[in-house]
Amino acid sequence: MKSCIFHKKYLLAGIYIIFVLFTCCNSRFYHTPLAKICSVTEKQTLSREGTRGSKEYYYTQKITARILNGSHKGEKITVSNEYTSSQVQTKKYHKGDTVLLSGSKESPGKTIRSVKRDGYLAVLAGGLFFLLICITGKQGFYTIISLILNTVIFAYGFQAFTEGKNILNICNVIAVLFSLTTLICLNGIHRKTFSSVLSTLCVLFLIMALFEFSIYMYGDLDYSNLEYLGSTGNSADIFWADIMLTGLGAIMDVTVTISAAVGEIVRKNPSVSLKRLIHSGREIGYDIMGTMINVLLFVLASGMIPMFILKMNNDISFITIVRYHIPYDICRFLIESIGIVLAIPVSVFIASAIMKIPSRKRGVGE
Numbered sequence: 001m002k003s004c005i006f007h008k009k010y011l012l013a014g015i016y017i018i019f020v021l022f023t024c025c026n027s028r029f030y031h032t033p034l035a036k037i038c039s040v041t042e043k044q045t046l047s048r049e050g051t052r053g054s055k056e057y058y059y060t061q062k063i064t065a066r067i068l069n070g071s072h073k074g075e076k077i078t079v080s081n082e083y084t085s086s087q088v089q090t091k092k093y094h095k096g097d098t099v100l101l102s103g104s105k106e107s108p109g110k111t112i113r114s115v116k117r118d119g120y121l122a123v124l125a126g127g128l129f130f131l132l133i134c135i136t137g138k139q140g141f142y143t144i145i146s147l148i149l150n151t152v153i154f155a156y157g158f159q160a161f162t163e164g165k166n167i168l169n170i171c172n173v174i175a176v177l178f179s180l181t182t183l184i185c186l187n188g189i190h191r192k193t194f195s196s197v198l199s200t201l202c203v204l205f206l207i208m209a210l211f212e213f214s215i216y217m218y219g220d221l222d223y224s225n226l227e228y229l230g231s232t233g234n235s236a237d238i239f240w241a242d243i244m245l246t247g248l249g250a251i252m253d254v255t256v257t258i259s260a261a262v263g264e265i266v267r268k269n270p271s272v273s274l275k276r277l278i279h280s281g282r283e284i285g286y287d288i289m290g291t292m293i294n295v296l297l298f299v300l301a302s303g304m305i306p307m308f309i310l311k312m313n314n315d316i317s318f319i320t321i322v323r324y325h326i327p328y329d330i331c332r333f334l335i336e337s338i339g340i341v342l343a344i345p346v347s348v349f350i351a352s353a354i355m356k357i358p359s360r361k362r363g364v365g366e
C-alpha cells in the first residue's frame with residue numbers, strides 16, 4: 001500500500017516537472033510573436049526630482065533579442081525600451097527574459113508588449129496542486145475541482161456583466177453557486193454541508209440587509225473617490241457586490257468549522273442535550289472568531305499598501321488618504337467582521353437543529 005502511494009507521488013512529481021518544462025518550450029503554440037533577450041545595454045537619459053524630494057531616474061535600454069516563433073524564427077532584432085527607476089508604469093528587461101512582441105508572427109514588430117509569464121504560473125499553480133494532492137490526497141483533489149469550478153463561475157459572472165446584465169442579480173446567483181460548489185465539493189452531500197450552505201446564505205442576507213439599512217438611515221457613500229469606479233454609472237451596485245463577495249470565504253470557513261464540530265459531537269454522543277450542543281458550538285466559534293477577523297484585516301491591509309505608498313509619494317498626505325480612500329476598505333472590513341461574528345450564533349443554531357432533531361427522532365423510534 002505504501003509503495004503504491006509513493007509511486008503515485010513520483011508520477012505526480014513527474015507530471016509537474018513535465019508541465020513546467022513544457023511552458024518553457026511552448027513558444028511554437030503562441031499566436032503572439034515571442035523573443036528571448038540575448039543582450040541589454042542601457043544608459044541614463046535624465047533625472048527629475050519628485051514631490052517628496054526623491055529623484056526619478058529615466059533610462060533607455062538597447063535590447064538584442066532572438067525571435068522564437070513565426071516565419072522569422074531564429075532572427076535577431078534590436079528593440080528600444082525606456083523605463084524609470086520606480087518602474088511604476090514601465091518595465092526594466094534583463095538578459096534571458098522571454099518577452100511578447102507587439103506585432104504578428106509574419107511581422108514581429110520592434111516593441112515589447114510584456115514578459116512571458118506562463119512559466120511562473122506553471123511553477124506556482126502546479127506546485128500548489130502537487131502539494132494539495134500529495135499532502136491531503138483525495139481532499140486535495142476535491143479542492144482543485146472546487147477551484148476550477150469557482151473560476152468557471154467567475155468567468156460566467158464577468159461574461160454576463162459584459163453582456164449588460166444587472167451586476168446585483170449576477171452577484172446573488174454566483175454567491176449561491178460559490179457556496180454550493182465549494183461546500184459540496186469539499187464536504188460531500190451531508191447534513192453538515194446543507195447546514196453550512198444554509199448558514200452561509202443566512203449570514204450573507206443579514207449583513208447585506210444591515211448594510212442596506214445603514215445606507216437608508218445615514219445616507220449612501222461618496223463613490224467619487226473609489227478606485228477605478230469614478231467614471232461608471234453603477235458604482236454603488238459594484239461596491240455592493242464587492243462587499244457581498246469579500247468575506248464569503250471567511251464566513252464559509254466559520255460555518256463549516258462549526259457545522260463539522262457539531263456533527264461530530266452528535267455522532268460521538270447522540271444523547272447530548274440541545275442546550276449543551278449549542279454551548280459547545282458557541283465555544284468553538286469563539287475560538288476561531290478572533291483569528292478569522294484578523295485574517296480579514298491582514299488581507300485588506302495588504303491590499304492597501306501599494307496604494308498608500310504611491311499616493312504618499314505623490315505628495316498626498318496620510319490624513320487625506322484616510323479621509324477619502326480608506327472609508328471603503330473600513331466599510332468592507334466592518335461589514336465582513338460583523339458577518340463572521342453573526343456566523344457563530346447562526347451556524348450554531350442551524351447546525352444544532354439539523355444535526356440533533358434527526359438524532360432525537362431516531363431515539364424516539366427506537
